[in-house]
Every structure is written in C-alpha cells, then in structure tokens.
Amino acid sequence: MSYILEQKQLDEIEQILDENLIDLGVHSVMLIDMAGNIVVDRNSGNSGPDIYSLAALAAGNYGAMNAMANIVGEDEFSLLFHKGEKANIHFSKVLSDYLLVTIFGKEVSLGFLRLKVAEVITKIGDLLPAQ
Amino acid sequence: MAFVNLKKKEVQAKIVYYGPGRGGKTSNLEFIYNRIRHKMQNEMVTIKTHGDRTLFFDFLPLNIGTIKGYSIRTQLYTVPGQVKYNATRRLVLRGVDGIVFVADSMAVRREKNISSLKNLEENLIAYQKDLYKIPIVMQYNKRDLGKKGVPLLSFAEMEKDLNSKLKAPSFGASAMTGHDVVATLKKAIQITMISLKRTLM
Ligand SMILES: Nc1nc2c(ncn2[C@@H]2O[C@H](COP(=O)(O)OP(=O)(O)OP(=O)(O)O)[C@@H](O)[C@H]2O)c(=O)[nH]1
Numbered sequence: 145m146s147y148i149l150e151q152k153q154l155d156e157i158e159q160i161l162d163e164n165l166i167d168l169g170v171h172s173v174m175l176i177d178m179a180g181n182i183v184v185d186r187n188s189g190n191s192g193p194d195i196y197s198l199a200a201l202a203a204g205n206y207g208a209m210n211a212m213a214n215i216v217g218e219d220e221f222s223l224l225f226h227k228g229e230k231a232n233i234h235f236s237k238v239l240s241d242y243l244l245v246t247i248f249g250k251e252v253s254l255g256f257l258r259l260k261v262a263e264v265i266t267k268i269g270d271l272l273p274a275q
Numbered sequence: 276m277a278f279v280n281l282k283k284k285e286v287q288a289k290i291v292y293y294g295p296g297r298g299g300k301t302s303n304l305e306f307i308y309n310r311i312r313h314k315m316q317n318e319m320v321t322i323k324t325h326g327d328r329t330l331f332f333d334f335l336p337l338n339i340g341t342i343k344g345y346s347i348r349t350q351l352y353t354v355p356g357q358v359k360y361n362a363t364r365r366l367v368l369r370g371v372d373g374i375v376f377v378a379d380s381m382a383v384r385r386e387k388n389i390s391s392l393k394n395l396e397e398n399l400i401a402y403q404k405d406l407y408k409i410p411i412v413m414q415y416n417k418r419d420l421g422k423k424g425v426p427l428l429s430f431a432e433m434e435k436d437l438n439s440k441l442k443a444p445s446f447g448a449s450a451m452t453g454h455d456v457v458a459t460l461k462k463a464i465q466i467t468m469i470s471l472k473r474t475l476m
C-alpha cells in the first residue's frame with residue numbers, strides 16, 4: 145500500500161509553507177506522515193537539520209504523546225511544543241495522518257506561530273490524500 | 276504506508292525489524308550502519324536504556340539507489356523486543372511496509388520467538404494489517420553460537436515453529452559476524468518493492 149502526491153500538489157504545499165511560515169522567519173518546517181516519511185520540507189536556507197532522523201523521532205514522539213493523552217483520558221493534547229535556548233519545536237496534526245513540524249527561534253512568538261500554523265493546516269488539508 | 280513523491284521521483288518505505296528481546300535487531304542495524312557509515316552524513320539514531328536495550332526504536336535511513344527511475348529510500352527501524360514495551364513497539368509499526376522478523380536461534384528462546392510472532396500478528400491487526408499479507412522475511416539469528424557449543428534450535432525446527440504457515444523467505448544469520456545480514460535486508464527490500472510495484476507503474 146502506498147499513497148502518491150503529484151508535482152502540482154507538492155508545489156502548492158511548498159508555496160503555502162514558504163509564504164506563511166518561512167517568510168515569517170521560521171527556520172524550518174516539514175510535513176511528515178505518521179509513519180515518519182517526509183512529504184515536504186522547507187527551510188530558510190541555513191544548513192538544515194538531519195531531516196530524516198528528525199522526522200522519525202517526531203512521528204514517534206507524537207505517537208507517544210497521543211498514547212499518553214489517551215491514558216489520562218484526553219483525545220489528544222492541543223499544544224505540543226518544546227522550548228529551547230535558540231530553537232523551539234512545534235508539532236501540529238494535519239488531518240488524521242500527517243504532522244506539521246515547525247522549528248523556529250526567538251524572532252517568532254509562539255502565539256503568532258500557532259495562528260499561522262492553524263491557517264496553513266486549513267490550506268494544505270485539502271491538498272493531501274486521506275490514507 | 277509508503278510515500279511516492281512524483282516531484283522528486285522518490286519512494287520512501289518503512290521496514291521494521293521485529294522480534295523477541297535480545298534477539299539481535301539492533302545488532303543487525305549496527306552491522307549495516309558500520310558497513311555504510313563512510314557514505315552517510317547522518318548518524319544512526321538509537322533510543323536505548325542504559326543497559327543497551329532498545330527503549331523506543333533504532334532508526335537508519337538508507338538510500339538504496341533507483342528502480343525504474345525512482346530513487347528509493349528505505350527507512351529501517353527496530354522495535355524494543357521486551358514484552359513490557361508493547362505500547363512503543365506498536366507505535367513503531369505505524370505505516371510499516373515490510374518486516375524482518377529476527378528470531379533467536381538459542382534453544383532457550385524458543386517460546387519467546389513464538390510469542391513475539393503472535394504479538395506481531397496482534398499489533399498488525401491494530402493497524403488493519405495482516406501478517407499473512409505483509410512482506411516479511413524470517414531471520415534465524417545467532418547461528419554462530421552453534422560453534423561455541425550453545426544449544427541451538429535447528430533451522431528446520433525454527434521453520435516449523437515460525438514459518439510453516441507463513442512460508443516467508445528465511446535466512447540463518449549472525450548479526451555478530453554479519454553472516455547473511457545484508458542478504459536478509461536485500462530480500463526484505465526486494466519483496467517490499469515488489470508489493471509496492473503496482474504503485475510505481
Ligand atoms: N553470538 C551472537 N550474539 C549476538 C548476535 N546478535 C546479537 N547478539 C548479542 O545479543 C545481545 C542482544 O542484541 P541486540 O541487538 O541488542 O538485541 P535486540 O533484539 O535489539 O534487543 P532489544 O532491543 O531488547 O529488543 C547483544 O549482546 C548482542 O551482542 C549474533 O548473531 N550472535
């Protein structure tokens with residue numbers, strides 16, 4: 145079993161991520177699926193992180209967080225965010241099968257980022273195949 | 276579930292090493308990693324306990340070249356084999372495309388192999404997947420221990436215990452010496468790609 149994305153869909157998703165997140169100063173953003181595959185990754189040009197490892201860990205981490213939410217009686221946690229000295233990381237589910245992982249620094253506030261991420265999710269949701 | 280990127284002409288597929296605790300899943304990946312590390316920019320990811328047991332998973336991305344003009348990326352994972360880690364083991368199986376089942380050839384591990392295979396079947400059902408339909412390769416690991424006088428299950432006994440109904444390709448191997456570690460992986464990639472082929476054509 146597999147799912148396919150065409151050039152046109154991928155171009156559109158890239159453009160949405162660039163205009164709404166990268167252009168605002170986000171370091172890097174990637175759209176992955178829950179298996180840990182990378183659908184799209186965009187970054188601000190500085191040498192990006194090891195994206196394949198990051199995707200595997202993000203998918204695993206998200207799955208673990210969700211399982212923990214269920215144990216404490218929640219459907220899911222609405223905010224998944226880790227704060228660092230120079231870099232912060234934010235996770236957000238897209239449809240039920242994808243995850244948007246955003247890495248950003250001090251220049252971007254969490255509140256603003258969440259707003260933008262919510263917009264992005266609405267826009268790219270229509271372009272992605274349900275699995 | 277594999278992802279086909281028509282823009283990059285790239286396929287990403289997930290192969291998971293499954294099997295009982297201490298069977299040699301991590302050792303398989305370490306052997307492969309040591310073979311190819313000179314070509315890799317990234318390090319292998321491992322999430323271990325201090326006692327070297329896998330706590331969550333190991334991860335090794337592998338670029339294996341092109342098939343029909345598509346560059347193929349297989350992401351190799353191991354699960355934690357210890358019974359108590361079933362919640363994380365199940366998470367690692369999400370979206371799996373192919374499986375290497377690493378069984379332990381030591382005679383004392385016979386029951387552990389059988390129950391791990393049963394556990395795999397149950398965890399696949401949780402994702403609406405069928406053990407009998409998913410691409411899978413059996414590896415009977417630690418064959419090297421026979422020479423050291425450790426009582427081993429014979430190849431035929433292991434086939435009967437684990438593979439009589441599945442009839443999957445199987446290898447006697449040693450993740451310690453590396454014997455047939457690469458052959459196991461190649462077979463797993465091959466059958467995984469065959470099952471994905473319809474999407475590629
Ligand atoms: N002699 C021998 N020892 C092996 C072989 N494969 C693994 N071992 C040893 O068996 C032990 C367990 O190996 P691991 O690769 O950590 O096993 P695992 O399946 O990843 O175990 P978990 O992470 O707990 O599920 C280690 O001490 C390895 O050195 C083999 O082919 N021959």
Ligand SMILES: [Mg+2]
Pocket residue numbers: 300301302328329353354355356
């Ligand atoms: Mg291990």
